[in-house]
Amino acid sequence: MTIENIMNRKSIRNYTGEPVHGAALEKLTAFINELNESAGIFGNKIRLQYIESNSDTGKLGTYGVIKGARSFFAAACKKNAYYYMEDVGYQFEKLVLFATGLGLATVILGGTFSRGSFSRAIGLKEDEILPLVSPVGYAGGKKSLLGRMIKSKSGDRKPWSELFFDGDLHTPLSESDEFAAVLEAVRRAPSAINAQPWRIVRDGGAGYHFYSAGKIEMNRADMGIALCHFEIAAAEKGFTGQFQVLEQNNVENAKYLISFVRG
Ligand SMILES: Cc1cc2nc3c(=O)[nH]c(=O)nc-3n(C[C@H](O)[C@H](O)[C@H](O)COP(=O)(O)O)c2cc1C
Numbered sequence: 001m002t003i004e005n006i007m008n009r010k011s012i013r014n015y016t017g018e019p020v021h022g023a024a025l026e027k028l029t030a031f032i033n034e035l036n037e038s039a040g041i042f043g044n045k046i047r048l049q050y051i052e053s054n055s056d057t058g059k060l061g062t063y064g065v066i067k068g069a070r071s072f073f074a075a076a077c078k079k080n081a082y083y084y085m086e087d088v089g090y091q092f093e094k095l096v097l098f099a100t101g102l103g104l105a106t107v108i109l110g111g112t113f114s115r116g117s118f119s120r121a122i123g124l125k126e127d128e129i130l131p132l133v134s135p136v137g138y139a140g141g142k143k144s145l146l147g148r149m150i151k152s153k154s155g156d157r158k159p160w161s162e163l164f165f166d167g168d169l170h171t172p173l174s175e176s177d178e179f180a181a182v183l184e185a186v187r188r189a190p191s192a193i194n195a196q197p198w199r200i201v202r203d204g205g206a207g208y209h210f211y212s213a214g215k216i217e218m219n220r221a222d223m224g225i226a227l228c229h230f231e232i233a234a235a236e237k238g239f240t241g242q243f244q245v246l247e248q249n250n251v252e253n254a255k256y257l258i259s260f261v262r263g
Contacts, residue, residue, distance in 0.1 A: 014140065
């Protein structure tokens with residue numbers, strides 16, 4: 001996955017109705033197998049699965065928001081695991097970006113899908129939950145009215161001054177910061193109802209602290225997505241370091257999550 005994939009990805013809610021096929025399907029399923037062997041930043045394994053609607057699954061419901069989708073991927077994880085939603089976001093976004101690199105369209109759905117039909121299709125187990133799914137396929141066909149309404153604001157992002165800070169959560173970070181390209185990759189991340197809960201504070205040359213201003217559970221997936229973008233962009237720009245949970249205090253309206261410690 002690359003910064004180019006991050007910049008090219010956008011949510012698509014209208015599909016041609018063709019399932020993913022050929023070399024793209026082979027690469028996608030191989031990558032899903034690889035991801036299923038690995039764990040997220042907080043150590044959780046997420047079960048990712050590719051599914052196509054057929055006579056066994058019936059129609060996989062998306063409440064009319066998505067048009068024409070036949071293939072999907074879904075993420076299941078153990079109930080009540082420590083920081084599981086962050087890891088779901090982190091692992092799922094890798095898959096979304098990989099699909100983008102194959103020229104496939106996606107949109108992460110945390111709310112507007114029928115949990116019943118998807119749970120049956122992936123054989124959800126008693127101790128699992130199903131937080132996210134995404135259609136995956138070829139953009140085309142007609143947009144739904146709801147899709148058009150949601151889409152109209154989707155390119156918008158908060159300005160730098162509301163997301164990235166220097167030393168504390170009140171001082172905006174210079175846009176010529178050495179990590180500017182990495183932070184811009186975070187700014188482009190998708191988030192539930194485009195809430196963009198990520199707040200990142202530069203700690204001199206030592207690293208960057210991640211806080212969440214999110215109010216709902218789904219914002220924890222947004223934080224995992226931000227970590228995914230940060231990691232991909234930092235590696236591509238040649239910055240080394242690792243994610244570590246440090247002793248950081250929560251501040252007003254923002255909850256500390258983790259830090260990228262350079263080294
Ligand atoms: C965790 C998460 C949950 C989302 N849930 C939904 C959803 O239920 N329905 C929907 O139409 N879009 C959903 N989205 C897509 C966002 O609305 C979209 O990413 C955001 O508006 C930014 O637009 P963009 O993806 O085109 O950049 C979700 C995105 C994320 C990251």
